[in-house]
Amino acid sequence: MTQVKICGIKKLNDAMFAANAGADAIGFVFAESKRRMSIEQAANIAMNIPDHVKKIGVFVNPSRIELEETYQQVGLDYVQLHGNESPEFCESLSLPFIKALRVSSDKDLRALKTYEKASYFLLDSATGPYQGGNGTTFGWELLKDQKINRSKLILAGGLNEDNVKTAINQSTPVMVDVSSGVETNGQKDPIKIKQFIQNVKERSTCHTHNL
Numbered sequence: 343m344t345q346v347k348i349c350g351i352k353k354l355n356d357a358m359f360a361a362n363a364g365a366d367a368i369g370f371v372f373a374e375s376k377r378r379m380s381i382e383q384a385a386n387i388a389m390n391i392p393d394h395v396k397k398i399g400v401f402v403n404p405s406r407i408e409l410e411e412t413y414q415q416v417g418l419d420y421v422q423l424h425g426n427e428s429p430e431f432c433e434s435l436s437l438p439f440i441k442a443l444r445v446s447s448d449k450d451l452r453a454l455k456t457y458e459k460a461s462y463f464l465l466d467s468a469t470g471p472y473q474g475g476n477g478t479t480f481g482w483e484l485l486k487d488q489k490i491n492r493s494k495l496i497l498a499g500g501l502n503e504d505n506v507k508t509a510i511n512q513s514t515p516v517m518v519d520v521s522s523g524v525e526t527n528g529q530k531d532p533i534k535i536k537q538f539i540q541n542v543k544e545r546s547t548c549h550t551h552n553l
């Protein structure tokens with residue numbers, strides 16, 4: 343079944359709601375962003391949500407020390423690297439990481455093989471002013487015939503309750519990641535979170551039955 347990560351969580355209520363609605367992972371943004379939060383805020387949420395929900399910290403070009411301290415103090419399961427972190431930097435890390443790549447054409451997928459130590463790789467849209475969380479999609483169809491290890495593929499970028507089933511059909515990722523698409527007026531929206539997760543799980547069930 344396709345897993346779901348709800349990213350940009352800033353409140354314990356939202357984290358609990360997402361967990362109870364079936365989220366498999368939640369994301370805390372430590373990069374420059376309107377969703378940015380402190381280590382203390384994230385640690386307080388992390389210690390109060392069920393263990394089975396993975397805690398993922400999102401960074402853009404962090405220092406090694408920032409990564410290690412945040413990972414340990416919050417109790418993260420993974421760090422998500424959303425900037426221009428080099429393969430050498432990533433390979434030298436001693437913590438589990440997800441490497442995000444911004445995709446606008448199939449040429450961008452060539453970088454995947456240079457991050458082999460990544461636990462997962464996350465494909466996001468290249469459109470928008472920020473390094474992530476732009477709420478913009480990319481052409482998922484370009485993933486269809488690519489030789490990609492789907493068990494390590496997280497799909498992100500502009501996903502929402504209306505497009506997530508199509509996105510999964512076209513890219514067959516192990517996990518989908520959403521931030522903007524489950525917000526209203528810049529705040530996480532429980533109705534959208536619930537519907538998003540329901541649509542993903544529904545779609546996954548249908549898929550399994552069709553196999």
Ligand SMILES: O=C(O)c1ccccc1N[C@@H]1O[C@H](COP(=O)(O)O)[C@@H](O)[C@H]1O
Pocket residue numbers: 349350369371373374375376377400401402424464466472473474475476477478498499500501519520521522523
């Ligand atoms: O969410 C943010 O503000 C953010 C900031 C900097 C880097 C990454 C960020 N979020 C990640 O961006 C993608 C796409 O988000 P969206 O659904 O299009 O809003 C997702 O992986 C978030 O984890």
